Amino acid sequence: MPEPVVPSRPVTPATPATPPTPPVPLAALLAREDLGLRQVTGGPAADVTVHGAHTSEMSDPYPYLLGGELLLTAGVHIPPGAGAGGGRDGGSADGAGAGCDAGAGYFDAYVARIVAAGGAALGFGVAPVHDTVPAELVAACERHGLPLVEVPPRTTFSGVARAVWQLMGRARTAELRRVSEAQQALAAAAARPDPVPSVLRRLAGRLDGRAVLYGPEGAEIAAAGREPAGEARRALAGLARFVTGHASTTATDTVAGTRLAVYALGAGQDFVLGVAAPQREPGDHTIASVAAVLLSLLTGEQRSGTGAARSSALVRLLLGARPEEVAPLLGTADGEDRAHWYVVHARPTTGTPDPISASALGAALGSPLVDPAGDVVRVLVPAPPAPAPAPRPPASTSDGDPDAPAPRTAPTPRAAADPNPAATNPSPAPAPRQTPAPQPGWTLGVSVPVAPDEWPAADAQAARALARARATRVPLVRHADRPALADLVPDGEAEAHARALLGPIAAVPALTGTLRAWLSLHGSWDRTAVALSVHRNTVRQRIARCAALLDADLDDPDVRMELWFALRRT
Secondary structure, three states: OOOOOOOOOOOOOOOOOOOOOOOEEHHHHHOOOOOOOEEEEOOOHHHOEEOEEEEOOOOOOHHHOOOOEEEEEOOOOOOOOOOOOOEOOOOOOOOHHHHHHHHHHHHHHHHHHHHHOOOOEEEEEOOOOEOOOOHHHHHHHHHHOOOEEEEOOOOOHHHHHHHHHHHHHHHHHHHHHHHHHHHHHHHHHHOOOOHHHHHHHHHHHHHOOEEEEEOOOOOEEEEEEOOOOHHHHHHHHHHHHHHHHOOOOEEEEEEOOEEEEEEEEOOOOOEEEEEEEOOOOOOHHHHHHHHHHHHHHHHOOOOOHHHHHHHHHHHHHHOOOOHHHHHHHOOOOOOOOOOOEEEEEEEEOOOOOOHHHHHHHHHHHOOOOEEOOOOOEEEEEEOOOOOOOOOOOOOOOOOOOOOOOOOOOOOOOOHHHOOOHHHHOOOOOOOOOOOOOOOOOEEEEEOOOEOHHHHHHHHHHHHHHHHHHHHHOOOEEEOOOOOOHHHHOOHHHHHHHHHHHHHHHHOOHHHHHHHHHHHHOOOOHHHHHHHHOOOHHHHHHHHHHHHHHHOOOOOOHHHHHHHHHHHHOO
């Protein structure tokens, strides 16, 4: 009997290449009743992924595999005697022992080459060459951990291959749909009042993991999703520091079974997006990249001469300069200095503001001058310039003679007769800067436009307007700016009268603040409680205390008017 042919063993690459196609689980093929496939040995089919199907009757299929294939064979390549007992012409009983030993060596080398090439599974057709799957082949697959599938006689290899490509096509379509839906969801999240936390929450949900935004110092600014184990969490922070200090913009790793990936956001910003997920699907990188682009836009900072001028303004203020002296340094997007400014106080409809959402609010209002400290975001917004005065009519040439004829003017050409309207009708001027408008997800209080030396007063106006907006549940309230009877009283006399009238309660800010809010809201207990974030019974107690200390009937409209006049002067 001739010796069985043992496949040669060329150098094996360390990591077999995998085609960039969406894999399908082997379990999906086994579930196809029309194929009738049966797994003979190997691990759970759900854990085996197939990237394609390939038919080969070569004794060494290694050079023809890319990795991840379901290799299909009918055993034509098996030498005589190697598969004794499994073929239709199995050989004599005298040579059975030698055939088994030779077959074991052949099948072991054959399966080892498939595993070295990265094959996902082996499919063996039991017709027309072999009636059953050779026992030596089953044993070799068990030793090497290669899943072995029996293909029944009624199922052709082309039918198996077609089923694989059909399942891969469906997987590809489902993956594209998943990526498209994730892109739309991330874009919608970026348009929310809290864009950065919303994007992180949506990304963590789509990847079924953790999404973290790291700041320039490596600290977590915001995060969403299930927090990974301590080792993976530390490794993710280490990857973020790595891309911050190197030219690489992305990095990946796997720690404790968790897939880690980081993305540097923009050039020179030092913000990093970190993602940790228990598994990584083919489209996850695309989804995370979309989130990284959106976060780059949300965290982007314009680095220009304007930033240097604003830093100079801050330094001058700290060194004692007056606001009106540094205001010209606070350039605007159109490059013009503004003589008047709005002060805007804002609170998010839900939750508390974060620095990124505060910056987004400032961008929506047209100003980068944002103070996100505390529960209230303050924005300094340049007011639109005053409209230019209408042109005066040309002076008469009659030298004052009432009887002189009026000067003749050239006739105005008709628009319909103009063959080139663009030549005679210049482009419209750019739209003027608008006053602060309501913003989705925010409650705003807006002051009147003031000069820089009046910013503190405008700040108080915006605070009162915001309190009224929250109490009345409207998105925006503007501080009224119109002449009043109180303006007829000289400031000195008005302030002296206010100090005398409010003297009994002036030492208790909670009483004066409550009285001011209560009067501005027409004596509404509930709205005042909302505006001050206290219980309505607290409002009642404070107003009763004010009435007792002032010895006044607060139900009297004249008394309320006097008190309101005094409160406006304090």
